Amino acid sequence: MSSFADESIISDFVAESREHLATIEPDLLRMEQEGAKVSSEVINRVFRAIHSIKGGAGFFAFEALKKLSHAMEGVLMQVRDGKLKVSAELMDVVFASLDRLKAMLDDIQASDTVPYAKELALLEAILNGQGLKVGETVKGHEKGGERDFDLDAESVRSALRRGMNLFRATAFLHKDIKDQGLTPLAFLNQALSVGICLYAFIDIEAVADLEHCLEQDLPVTLLFATVLEPELAALGLKLPAEQIKVLEVDALRKEVKAQAQAAAQPAVESSPVAQPEQPGPEPEAEAVVELPAEEKGPREAAKESGNETLRVRVDLLTNLMNLAGELVLGRNQLVRAITDYQQEIPGLGAILQNVNQVTTEMQEGIMQTRMQPIGTVFSRFPRIIRDMSRQLNKQIEVVIEGAEVELDKSIVEMLVDPLTHIIRNCADHAIETPAERKKARKDPSGTIHLHAFHEGGQINIAVHDDGRGIDAKKVLAKAVAKGLVTKAQAAEMTEREMVHLVFAPGFSMAEKVSEISGRGVGMDVVRTNVEKLGGHVEVETELGMGTTVRLRLPLTLAIIPSMIVGVADHRFAIPQVNVMEFVWVKASEVTQRIEQVQGALVLRLRDKLLPLVRLADVLGIQRIFHDPATGEPKADRRESLADRRGELPEVLAGATERDGDRRTDWRTDHNIIVLRVGKNHYGVIVDELFDIEEIVVKPLSGFIQGTKCFSGATILGDGRVIMILDGGGLASAANLHFTDLQAEEIRRAEEEKAHAALKASRRRSVILFEAAAGERFTVPQDHVLRLERISRDKVELIGDREYIEYRGEGLPLLRLDRHLAVRPLKADLEEFFLVIPKIPGQSSTARPPAGILISQILDALDVEVELKAVEFAGPGLLGSAVVQDHLTLFIDPVSLLKAAGLMGGVA
Amino acid sequence: MSQYATFNVGERLFGLDILGVREIIRVFNITSVPRSEAHIRGLINLRGQIVTILDLSVRLGHAPLPVKDSSHIVILKHGANAAQSNGRNQGGTQDLMGLLVDAIGDVVEAEASRAEAPPANLTDAEERFLSGVLKTDAGLLVLLNVQELLSSG
Incomplete structure (x- = not known):
């Protein structure tokens, strides 16, 4: 290693080389796609990138890197000079070599240990095939x-x-x-x-x-x-x-000269520099003229790639961002403090406005420095898909839209793995082989559509394929087979829920593990990663038509909208992504809606049991309540919501009355925030709710990380430091057992069912009537064949028995007071009603055995009652119950008739 | 000669090498942190940076310090903090720490080498966090072991 080539220079070289490799990959793909038609500019760009890597490698004496890039350069040179045709096989070699270069750059000091002999041999074979001797x-x-x-x-x-x-x-x-x-x-x-x-x-x-x-x-x-x-x-x-x-x-000059002369002449004429016969160092004057032509390529390339960059340390940016946030706070305070002097100081308003504007713009600008286009992730997919489609013998096209959409750097980095996984899934499972696609009357070439866009302050990324779609039933069957869901759960699932089972841990659709996927560590990791980013993932699918996986992500991790809540005089922030809903339980409803299950508080929320934690209790904060009379805060000593101190004797005199007020006072209403932790939900009881604020998350000091309940701290607009609550940590700190509750929920549901069945059994349709004034009776409607109105003069007396002519026959009449301990009908009634009972097992046209005389029909209704035994029970009495606020006797007409000996012919 | 920033906690006069002190501020709005260790007094916002405040009195095994008019917070220097934590502070070097003290004293000069071992009649907690005593014109100066002070546990 050369002494001057210190670490920072080499890392510059590595970073720059990586950039080169990243930029040429799309160019190589284009070369492959367009074949001979590809513009020379693209080839030149690739060539120059490899060339510059080679140059640097030679300079820093990275032997392996130099040799490989040199061989690549050789091949690309042949392509550029039109001596070599681009083919898929050729590109395989080039891509493989590219990967080796990347591997070498990943650990530059150990770059010589990266095996590259195979790639080098392939490249050399190509060159040798061209009659070129490498080396x-x-x-x-x-x-x-x-x-x-x-x-x-x-x-x-x-x-x-x-x-x-x-x-x-x-x-x-x-x-x-x-x-x-x-x-x-x-x-x-x-x-x-x-x-x-x-x-x-x-x-x-x-x-x-x-x-x-x-x-x-x-x-x-x-x-x-x-x-x-x-x-x-x-x-x-x-x-x-x-x-x-x-x-x-x-x-060589001679050799080239000979070649040039052998070749078509015009080139030589128009380009005198190509005439090698002038042996001197003096280049021809025309060479300068040609310079623009030669230099056009690089300049355009620079324009096209156009993103001149400066490497800045991320922590520096983070620091700047914090300072900018602070500046905003400072500005706010400043504005507040001097607004009053606006009148007195001329021009102050304009100055303030200016400072205001600049501060805002600066903050936005600094935020943007951390933003990266999602394209940096997207751009790697065409290559991955190219390799996979060759491996799988499929035809897959990748369409990218919205590559310019920007996200915070950290989010972009963390998206790489989930997105790669989704894309691989698309290529491996979703897109069919060309033959299958033809059979399904689809274009033999499948498409994977990557689309990023802004929506509602969030970033949406949709990955759509036009493949076979997800078969919800198959997913469910797999999930049941793997024991991820029970049969009972499966029975109640919607199609959408079934499809979302692909996110369950350990789920895999693949029949067998392939090189590409099917290891069962898949979509759940995608979901976990996305949720870690404060995002959300879902799947839409149509069988045979394709699947769309949607990711929703926050723009930045550093700033998150959060709900500010208060407990006693503490304030906390809850990230809004964790908040499902907000439930307000009025003080007067507490007893109905909040109860205790196995020592834990639960809220009944839409037939579900929602475990509740009191933020104050979990965090060990002294609860306070506001005295309804004075509005003063006082310490609240109640142990639980079910606890009614006011009813306990040891409470100080006067407390009972006050407590009574408290339970209906609005200040003792319960504010419950429903939080989501994974797939579990629970409610957090807080004293007060404030605004939703955009907060800047600051990491917790090492000294308080042990508390687990907090994920960070933040500074509010008024300069106050508050803690950010961590939903998961809070749940575990409160010892919430979601499984227990689920069991309880199931138990309740069953109880509810049984209860409903019981209720149904008690439910009766009855006819309500009166015999003697004020004495009420009912008969079950299904025991009544007909109700008839008769006048007294129709009643005939034979012995002490009464009859009436009914459909051409004599129908015996039955008076209740003859058989039950009830009062007789009024003697002076001109009109009676007859209840003609229906005898089970008898057709409705058969002659009824008797009719029961009553004075008045009151109602036909459904009642839900529990019959009580009657002291003066007689035959034919089922019991008594209160119906419409009156004690009512329930009559069983059949046994009544039997007791009266009127069932003769029927029994 | 070393310079020491001095301050009172209860009856005692403590000293810290002034090179390890970033600044000294008056006490304002300390946000307490529920469920944290007792000696963590809370957090403050120091010009946009969150500073964790230690209650020196609790750390030394005594009752929490009441906040009085004379109370101050001694913010320790980043570098000093990082260098002395030796990786024991899991929060990394970004953490800013402050000590809540009763009152601020003068800066005194003393020869560090003349520091004597702390007296024998100390509690365990005190023994852990005190590194020595120095006789100065201002009185007996108790030197703090910042590294231990900031280590967890």
């Missing part, structure tokens, strides 16, 4: 000097063909590089902007010659080719002209 060198003779340099023959040939001249430039590390404010790398890039670097190295030989090498500046030697003449090259490199020496490669 062939020619001697370059330094004009006016004694030294010869070994040069790569093919590079020299290519340079000569393009009319370039070869130079050896010597730059002194201190004088020419460091004192100019450059790094060796920057110097190298500068050289690359004017020509092609064949080789760069520290000229140890030159130093060793000298006696006082310590006093001597380290010479860096650059062997490079350019169309510029020496003086201009010196200018371009910002070196004194005497440090540029011309290199002559006679043998």
